[in-house]
Amino acid sequence: MSQHDHAHTLEDLLPREARLVTWLVIEQEERTLQRVYELDEAPDLHWLFYGTRYAELPEKSPLVVRISASSSLWQAFVDGGSEPPLRGIMVTSRESSASVMAHLRRLLEVTFYGRRRALLRFYDPWIMAVLLGAESSVARWLGPLEGIYWYGGTFAQRAESGAVWHACTQARQEVGAHDGVAREEIALTRSEEAALETFVADYPLWVELETRAGLEAGSAEHAARFVEVLEEAQRLTIPPTEWGDYLKLRFVHFRAGLPEGMMARPVEERLSALRRHIGHEPDDTNTGKVWA
Structure with missing residues (x-):
């Protein structure tokens, strides 16, 4: 069963679990790649568009970077409130890198209004907030991930608590229970379509x-x-x-x-x-x- 929480600090939301691996999924803007290398000389970095229909646009591809809680990159992301040049979301998983990357790439494309197909900028914290704030099946967004974290919130959430850190998590035993759901093509529900509209x-x-x-x-x-x-x-x-x-x-x-x-x-x-x-x-x- 999934759980949605919020707190003023990211540390208050993260599990005390040493085996969990943490990744940033950040939108690539003018200074993003440079900033990543300034903070980490040898980052474990993947281009999200690689191997997808968007592979010919590497300069537009979001970056997926493995990080640790003690790293300068982690601290810069947290201190910056996930704003440019490190604008994005954080995810955690104990599954393999290949499994995490396959899932994140699957989230890139959705169908809506029946058969229309589009790129989904789920790595934008606003978009993630809207999607997980709608009446949606959270399991398909989480897949092999144990948690998704972002800063800000929807307009309504900000009206209640201001811009804070949010987390959508699922219990470890739930991660493997939704493999079928996680592999299905994602079709937005009507509530998700309405929320995005x-x-x-x-x-x-x-x-x-x-x-x-x-x-x-x-x-x-x-x-x-x-x-x-x-x-x-x-x-x-x-x-x-x-x-x-x-x-x-x-x-x-x-x-x-x-x-x-x-x-x-x-x-x-x-x-x-x-x-x-x-x-x-x-x-x-x-x-x-x-x-x-």
Whole structure:
């Protein structure tokens, strides 16, 4: 049976098991490979795309690196909160390297909406959080792995506890019990498809608020506010094309509240009404930025 936990430190989630082997699965960006070799002169490193249909793109291939808890690479990954240039996830297993690599490569490709096929960036901690936060069969994601670890969480999880470390684990005796499931082609469930659809639609709004409105990615308060104003925009049937402007105004001028009679106004006038309302409020933002 799988278990999902979270904690402020990775050490609080990891089992005290010397025989477990730990791997990083990290997205390859401009400085990633250089950084790995700066921290480990002779890393046990594999290109995830090797032997797959994506093998001709080695410069885009995620890196799978075996690490130990005492290594500089481990510490840099933990201290960096799995952000670039070491952006990714951590996995543990007592199975062979070949078994672990075969499983990770199998996760690269999924089917969705019936017969469509796509590359799945499961090594992105946001994507992993979304997938394991959906109503999914965890056994097929874990396979021969005893644990998957990542930093951050979904929007809803961040709203509860901020950005923290997460773990999805299964008991040792469960690892060999799902061999059939682990070898099947992965077809996303409808709940997984829906969770990814929602994330793909909402994440650009999150990034824009980070960049231009002072949203702090690690803050539970800011994540809760993001979730609240996003739900508010949906409840007010604000057109999706106006969500960016609506969220910026509501996130920054959160204390201003909504104008009276908002629901009684035509949908196409609600954003303009909010702008006029905020224009008459005192300049009292809670992020230090002003939106006119």
